[in-house]
Amino acid sequence: MKIRAVKLRMTTAQGEFGFKFEFSRGLTVIRGSNSSGKSTFYNTLIYGLGMEELIGGKGEKVLPYAVREYFVQGDIRVTVESSEVLVELENASGRCVTLRRAIRDSMRQSKLVEVFESAHLTEGTELGMPQPTYLFDPGSAQKQEGYFHFLEGFMGYQLPQVPATNGGVAKLYLQTIFAALAVEQKRGWTDYIANIPFSEFATRALGSPSSCWVWGCSSDRPNERPLTPIPWRLTLTGARPTYDTLRQAAAANGVVIEGLSATPVSMFDPAAILFVKSDGNTKTTLLDQVSKLRAEHNALGAKAEAYGKASGAEALQELEVASSELQRLSVLHERATTNLTLQKAALDELRLLLSESSEDLERNKTALKLRKLGAQMEIEVATDHCPTCHQAVDDTLLVGIVTGPQMDLNTNIDYLDSQRKMLQNQINGAVEEIRQSEITVADVAARLAAIHDYRNSLRGDVSTGMAESRAIVRRQIQIDLELSNLQAFKTQAEALMFTFGEIADRLAANQGDRRALPKETYSDVDVSRISLFEKHFRGNASSFGYESAEIADIRISLDTLTPILSELELREILRPKAQTSLTADSSASDFVRLIWSYLLALYQTSATRGFEGQHPGLLLMDEPGQHSMRSASQRALLQLLIAQPGLQAIVAASFDEDESVFMTATAGLAFHLIQWEGKVIQPISA
Known part of the structure; x- marks a missing residue:
């Protein structure tokens, strides 16, 4: 799936304001300072996709006040009368749709997502009659009118049933998949897959349902049961x-x-x-x-x-x-x-x-x-x-x-x-x-x-x-x-x-x-797939300049499907080596490199011939250069993102608000750049 364009439209007494940007099919870099509205841009896009649980909540309240209540234009405080976001998507078969979702509206609620069979933002075609869908209410992932049911079908998915906390089974939450695709700035860089929303299905291993599904593994809970489980406790109902x-x-x-x-x-x-x-x-x-x-x-x-x-x-x-x-x-x-x-x-x-x-x-x-x-x-x-x-x-x-x-x-x-x-x-x-x-x-x-x-x-x-x-x-x-x-x-x-x-x-x-179930936790194909993922992960970590431990000693745990070192889950190493700079390259930044490596390895494994998985070919990162990350590491990340055929990567970064850092990280690379002067919210011309 590809995101072709996004548009924020706000109606005020002073006219229409907002923004509209188109994305390339490869790497798009969104460059903006920390006060220019870069995160507003990113979070509005996530909201338009119906995935704001990754930001930390449901509904329009997760968005900044500038798109809901008021913003400052020059010396004038402009009140927002109504606002909405439109996102244009394209799936693997070439079908294009435009999603429209209200942020502030006297008639339409934020739980309504209208789907138009139109490439309205990039080709200017008329929106036509919408297909109304809803989200976050019961049935939104199962019923024909549910938004998540629509998006699942649009992406070509058929999500499996997984063990639920009540002893039964429930459909794998689509937001769990997107937690491995979209990383926001505040909490997204604290774990390998940090922002998995709470849901009714039970997951012992961190990220294992989304990891297994994305790369096509047949088990979602290692050492317990296959991805489509035999409903053990359902047999005991009553x-x-x-x-x-x-x-x-x-x-x-x-x-x-x-x-x-x-x-x-x-x-x-x-x-x-x-x-x-x-x-x-x-x-x-x-x-x-x-x-x-x-x-x-x-x-x-x-x-x-x-x-x-x-x-x-x-x-x-x-x-x-x-x-x-x-x-x-x-x-x-x-x-x-x-x-x-x-x-x-x-x-x-x-x-x-x-x-x-x-x-x-x-x-x-x-x-x-x-x-x-x-x-x-x-x-x-x-x-x-x-x-x-x-x-x-x-x-x-x-x-x-x-x-x-x-x-x-x-x-x-x-x-x-x-x-x-x-x-x-x-x-x-x-x-x-x-x-x-x-x-x-x-x-x-x-x-x-x-x-x-x-x-x-x-x-x-x-x-x-x-x-x-x-x-x-x-x-x-x-x-x-x-x-x-x-x-x-x-x-x-x-x-x-x-x-x-x-x-x-x-x-x-x-x-x-x-x-009658297989005695082994993983099939031979799964073992090969995990081995391939481990190889990609170590290769990525080496490319990004990870130094806190010996990369050759890193393994992927079969219990949690996360990196381990000497049977300890690999996270921040508090004792830096002599060649590691504490100010410019702390162990915290090394852990961020591991997260880069993990997320990218998910796509690389899924895209390998003979091991094809379910990765939609989409990766969004908000401010990946955490903890004073070296420009060389940021450049290595952009290079690897560009090198992946079929991967659309959208990276929002400030590059330490330093032109030299930006030039060092991007020199000679082919990518689409989105940047603006001043604030991202600007008047929309007729």
């Missing part, structure tokens, strides 16, 4: 809600579930799941409990028929039996409540031990990390030797106090880690025991309340001498209600068991698909 629903329904009916795993399994047997009622001493299956209740209901019916013929002694005997049952349930309830209190106290103690163990583990890991870093920095004390006398130093403060072998840091870390896992398992078991105890307490309490009501009704029957027992009727009603609830729970549980079976089948199929 598992946790189903489990929680069943647990809640069981608890409401005083039922304890045995044999059901909280974690979905691929081999699910409904017959192995038991539903039981417990009084703290004995357990009764749900089927036996239903049979027991029905038998009691029938016995009460027979007793009701003979109630009128019963003697007072029989009524008193029934009252005594009810009182005994009430006392028994009271004792069970007290025991169950006491047991629950003890279990909760034990859980609190386990959690305290886990917290202390985790804290000790982190301290030991930190100590080991510092020790390793000290050894790499050749600090003698980190290798258990005194830096003064060079004698061995014991790695403990308890020498002579504690006899016998003592654990070193690694052994201590392993021990603490295993202890932490053991405590976590104990906590999980304790939580499950407490859950079952709470159900038991609630069930015994319900039975206690029911027998209490029954006994009170019996007392009333004895004292009044009624011909029909109110106690029997009350108890029969209670049994009918409990049977109805248990039957409803049984029906609900059967439906949920069927859902668990479906989840298990999906999980088993997913596990089979994952077993």
